[in-house]
Amino acid sequence: MNFSRRGFGQAALAAALAGCRSRAGESVIIHGGPIYTGVAARPLVQALRIENGLIVFAGPLDEARSNARGAREIDLNGAAAFPGLTDAHVHLAGVGMTSMRLDLTGVGSIASLQESLRAYSVEHPNGAIVGRGWIETHWPERRFPTRADLDAVVSERPVFLERIDGHAAVVNSAALALAGIGDDTPDPAGGHIERDASGAATGMLIDNATGLVERALPAPTSQMVRDALRRGAQLYASRGWVGICNMSTSGQEAAHFRDLAEAGELPLRADLYLQPQDAQLAADAGELNIAKVHIRGVKLYMDGALGSRGAALLAPYSDAPSSRGLLVTPLEELRAHLRRAREAGYQAATHAIGDRGNRLVLDAYHDTFAGDAAALRAARWRIEHAQVIAPEDIPRFGAMGVIASMQPSHAISDLHFAPARLGPDRLAGAYAWRALLDSGAVIAAGSDAPVEKGDPLIEFYAAFHRHDLSGFAGSDWNAGQAVRREEALRMLTAAPAYSVFEEQRRGTLEAGRVADISAFSADLMRDEPDAIPVAEAVLTVAGGVITHSAL
Numbered sequence: 001m002n003f004s005r006r007g008f009g010q011a012a013l014a015a016a017l018a019g020c021r022s023r024a025g026e027s028v029i030i031h032g033g034p035i036y037t038g039v040a041a042r043p044l045v046q047a048l049r050i051e052n053g054l055i056v057f058a059g060p061l062d063e064a065r066s067n068a069r070g071a072r073e074i075d076l077n078g079a080a081a082f083p084g085l086t087d088a089h090v091h092l093a094g095v096g097m098t099s100m101r102l103d104l105t106g107v108g109s110i111a112s113l114q115e116s117l118r119a120y121s122v123e124h125p126n127g128a129i130v131g132r133g134w135i136e137t138h139w140p141e142r143r144f145p146t147r148a149d150l151d152a153v154v155s156e157r158p159v160f161l162e163r164i165d166g167h168a169a170v171v172n173s174a175a176l177a178l179a180g181i182g183d184d185t186p187d188p189a190g191g192h193i194e195r196d197a198s199g200a201a202t203g204m205l206i207d208n209a210t211g212l213v214e215r216a217l218p219a220p221t222s223q224m225v226r227d228a229l230r231r232g233a234q235l236y237a238s239r240g241w242v243g244i245c246n247m248s249t250s251g252q253e254a255a256h257f258r259d260l261a262e263a264g265e266l267p268l269r270a271d272l273y274l275q276p277q278d279a280q281l282a283a284d285a286g287e288l289n290i291a292k293v294h295i296r297g298v299k300l301y302m303d304g305a306l307g308s309r310g311a312a313l314l315a316p317y318s319d320a321p322s323s324r325g326l327l328v329t330p331l332e333e334l335r336a337h338l339r340r341a342r343e344a345g346y347q348a349a350t351h352a353i354g355d356r357g358n359r360l361v362l363d364a365y366h367d368t369f370a371g372d373a374a375a376l377r378a379a380r381w382r383i384e385h386a387q388v389i390a391p392e393d394i395p396r397f398g399a400m401g402v403i404a405s406m407q408p409s410h411a412i413s414d415l416h417f418a419p420a421r422l423g424p425d426r427l428a429g430a431y432a433w434r435a436l437l438d439s440g441a442v443i444a445a446g447s448d449a450p451v452e453k454g455d456p457l458i459e460f461y462a463a464f465h466r467h468d469l470s471g472f473a474g475s476d477w478n479a480g481q482a483v484r485r486e487e488a489l490r491m492l493t494a495a496p497a498y499s500v501f502e503e504q505r506r507g508t509l510e511a512g513r514v515a516d517i518s519a520f521s522a523d524l525m526r527d528e529p530d531a532i533p534v535a536e537a538v539l540t541v542a543g544g545v546i547t548h549s550a551l
């Protein structure tokens with residue numbers, strides 16, 4: 001597709017952005033590229049007209065114009081527009097924190113590492129400094145950096161700079177002191193504290209020794225959390241997201257979400273799932289909810305993750321016959337949380353990755369509603385990840401009305417180790433999107449960022465193509481579990497809306513719906529798969545407000 005960024009003049013862009021929220025009664029018409037509505041009866045339209053944050057018309061351009069003289073127009077200039085995409089599982093503070101860290105990729109010398117650290121320390125005058133990305137291979141100094149190199153720039157507060165491979169870090173003296181690492185500190189199991197000829201720690205920590213400092217770093221301040229959420233939200237809008245389901249949200253984060261929204265600094269709609277210790281907030285949610293920020297429920301954990309063999313499996317790991325994974329929450333505790341959720345009327349969203357973890361959660365959901373199938377279905381409880389499911393349990397999602405909240409990108413990251421962990425037989429129920437949809441389940445798709453990047457184009461690509469970003473997928477990777485493009489779009493639009501009880505208002509582009517629109521430089525419905533992850537978000541409209549434009 002030939003999409004040019006140049007056609008839309010700066011003056012027009014400035015005018016479009018200046019209005020930001022369309023004024024009461026003002027009309028905005030969007031046209032100039034394929035507009036996919038997500039409505040089966042009329043999947044493509046020429047134009048949308050927006051008034052007061054709502055879509056008031058979807059259809060032919062001349063008709064859009066004839067009813068609205070003087071409407072402001074936004075020309076997509078060939079970009080393709082879709083219902084606004086929502087990330088159904090993200091940790092936005094983590095996304096923002098990652099973007100706030102010192103990025104040292106590409107620094108060419110110890111001197112330039114010091115220069116980057118100096119600049120960053122001026123911009124971020126408080127708290128510990130965490131950075132990542134350096135590698136000394138081609139540096140003129142021909143040595144590792146040391147704590148003295150860092151102390152020369154920042155000495156009063158801890159500095160922790162991870163090597164690009166994540167297997168080593170250099171820290172300053174304040175960080176060593178914070179972690180209690182002295183000349184006599186023994187190497188931890190699986191780690192090494194580098195020392196100079198006199199036996200003093202140099203500041204270089206290898207493998208598990210890096211954890212000594214990481215664990216000692218102070219928790220982020222409230223202001224840092226607020227900044228992280230703000231930056232994360234801006235980054236997300238710039239990638240084309242209009243909304244999120246934020247997982248494991250703390251009470252403090254929930255308050256910041258509300259404050260940011262009220263200050264006009266949250267360019268996303270946010271539905272929050274709280275960490276278990278703040279579950280009471282979910283019971284009180286009615287009074288706390290505002291237009292853009294809703295507390296929906298509680299995020300619980302059943303088991304661990306597949307990569308670290310923490311996911312609870314019915315049979316042993318194929319590559320570790322003595323392990324079946326583990327439950328991170330005792331079943332009785334999980335059930336007590338679920339009872340409270342049912343009584344107070346909020347959603348449960350429970351992390352389950354292994355086939356045993358998923359079965360236990362399905363059983364616990366069923367038992368919590370004492371077999372009242374209609375009440376369970378109406379509650380729209382969710383299982384987060386739902387990665388490995390025993391074939392006989394797959395139809396239970398649809399039958400019970402349990403939402404599968406899945407991350408397409410996990411399938412293309414995990415395809416490099418999941419076959420070894422699970423063996424060929426269990427792969428049939430792994431990341432089994434096709435089977436889940438065919439059995440009537442709703443799949444709401446998300447990224448789990450910052451575990452994955454948090455890019456809607458990567459999630460969409462992974463869902464319909466099921467190959468990694470280099471185009472690789474093993475022959476055992478069940479290509480048949482990929483979904484069609486229209487289904488991938490629904491997994492990122494209508495399904496997340498359904499998962500937060502908003503399907504009557506969001507998730508499609510038709511008259512009466514909230515004006516949530518994501519436009520990209522690639523046509524997700526038609527372009528070659530490999531053109532999609534490298535495309536760009538060119539226009540994001542959330543609730544009628546332009547939150548990102550690169551037109």
Ligand SMILES: [Zn+2]
Nearest residue numbers: 089091247448
């Ligand atoms: Zn997560």
